[in-house]
Amino acid sequence: MESVEFIPYRPKEIKTLKVVPSDFTYHYKFADRSALERLLEENPEADDVIIEKEGLITDTTIANIAFFDGKTWITPREPLLKGTMRAYLLDQGFLQEKDIPSDSLERYEKVALMNAMLGFKILSHINNI
Template sequence: MFPFIESMSYIKGKILHIDFHQDRINRTFKKYYPYTKPLLLHSLHLTDNSGFIQKLRLEYNQHNFKWSLNPYQPTLFKNFIIIETEHLNYSYKYSDRLFFQHIRNLFPKETGILLSCHNQISDELNSNICFKKSDNWHTTEHFLLNGTQRNYLLSNNKINIVNIGIYDIHNYSTFKLINALNPLDTATEYSTQLISKMIKYDKL
């Protein structure tokens, strides 16, 4: 059983933003396995040098791990809804994502699902969110998982943290879904007009 995962972008023999992923693994070990040295990503013996973006999935526990490499194709959405949830905790990258999969299965695959808590936008099911106003990108103050791409962009002053409520969305023109495999520069840009309605989770 591997209770934790790490999803990374692997291209041309390198893990993109490896230090940010290593930091998250270190924090996970510090929290759950404080007397064990963390798994080191530099020690992985990866063999793919195809030149194409691969999704590197690492599953691990205190003493063991396994990894897989697969071609990556980003998901494209035609519309979005907001699901209002409460008491949802995903502060570490757990492999148990049954709650997210349950929500995903309730809607067509072309419908993107944004999450909110107490009317504050947090994340998409698999990504952090950045909203565009003029030439500036804002990411939500509230999040379920502080993603590595989000951290990278913040550390390089490419995005700013803003408290974004569901009623603030109309102040933004477009938004992007970002994660380790979808950097801000190349992620699909969606109109905020594609966000249609909010549904409370207990009403599903």
């Protein structure tokens, strides 16, 4: 049985991010977000978490992620979910895919989140925990 549900979208204000290791997979978007919600519950000091899998950055719990190195916006080569906004920005040449080790984040000047609802949102005044 299939169903359609409409839920109001309220963008979450993100001021703090924390890198958190996890090994779950999320190749397709589905309603059961309990594994993602658990990561947030286990890290209440952060507004959202950056998910690290096998030492590499993947996504946050709410969006794909990109980092600016001063010249280029870079997005993880292997995100948990290959979102539509990410795919569009890759097709346009705005983003480049690259493996992003979690220990290299201090090299980047800016961070942005992207999904179909947010578009491409550069986070200002972000604090990493």
